[in-house]
Amino acid sequence: MAEPKPVRLAFVGAGNHSTAALYPNLPLIPGVELVGVCDLQADRAERVARAYGAKPFSNCAAMLDALNPDAVCACGMPDMHHGVAMQVLERGIPVWIEKPPAPTLHQAKELAAAAHRAGTFGMVGFMKRFAPANVVTKEYLDSGRFGALASVLLIHGSGPYGHLRPMLMFNGIHPIDSVRYFGGEVEAVHAFAHASTDGVQSVVVNLRFASGVPGQLNLNSGGTWSDCYEYTYLAGHQAQATIVGCREAEIMSPAGRFAQVPGIMPFGWSNRYYVSGTMSHWEAGGHYTRGYFGELDHFVRAVRGEVQPVATLADGVEAMRLIDAIIASVEGRREVLLSDIV
């Protein structure tokens, strides 16, 4: 049987993150051809286009007109994600955009509506959903062996941010999406925040999921960019799970006990899953461990129609709604229902 035609992909943005963590995945993904690279800074577009055998552009509309690609990725600032994605979706072309999907909840909703109108789809760069340590844990949760979910805790320490909103928009949005990934829809939040005189932001958010189950986010910007910290604890009726960074998942489950050996009392009953590679760099496998390979590979397969898109524009809307709800709760010093954030 003839190989299907490769997906012809155009990419907007050739800055720091995309150059370090996104473009290097493309040669490893089967069935995708990078045909165009666009950046307002022509030298950036030319450098990346040369490295991957694509055509450079410094204007997105000109690239779309010239190449008519099958799919588009965009990695810049939130207003760029919104502007590029609107153009792409209006042409009926699927789009993948980095997080945050847009500057505001309203603009994130515009993207979801544009995709719906055009009969196509968009994905948002919530790469934690593709980090193998999270994927195997979620698989266990959904397997029936975990029992019903009892509670969820996510801790996240990032590099510095001067204000709460940018911390939530640019970094907090990852654990904010992850609470929905693990716990389902959130019904209400009650958040407490503090900003220190030297600019460290911290916020603790109590959550009530639609299932009635409680959860908690504990986020701060007191770390450095090379020492970000992530920890997830999930309690179920039959098991518990912890995930440290994107490196290691551990399931504590009576069903996972070692075999009974006469004369030996096995006190340990955890199953560990380690991912090789560190959180940080491409060279150390961080592109795979952290989910960058997985998110782009999934996008390409969704464009082919092989899988349903996940981490969709609708998920982007819900993440932005949660951010607005957390800020409304901090400012109003009260519980906020997500249904009141429109």
Ligand SMILES: NC(=O)c1ccc[n+]([C@@H]2O[C@H](COP(=O)([O-])OP(=O)(O)OC[C@H]3O[C@@H](n4cnc5c(N)ncnc54)[C@H](O)[C@@H]3O)[C@@H](O)[C@H]2O)c1
């Ligand atoms: N998921 C993650 O782990 C992660 C990590 C770091 C950054 N990010 C995200 O990546 C995004 C980019 O961050 P960065 O540090 O690479 O920024 P950057 O400024 O280095 O890169 C953005 C690039 O986009 C280009 N650009 C802007 N508007 C454009 C337009 N209209 N058309 C074409 N090119 C345009 C800029 O010239 C620049 O080269 C941010 O939204 C950030 O949230 C994600």
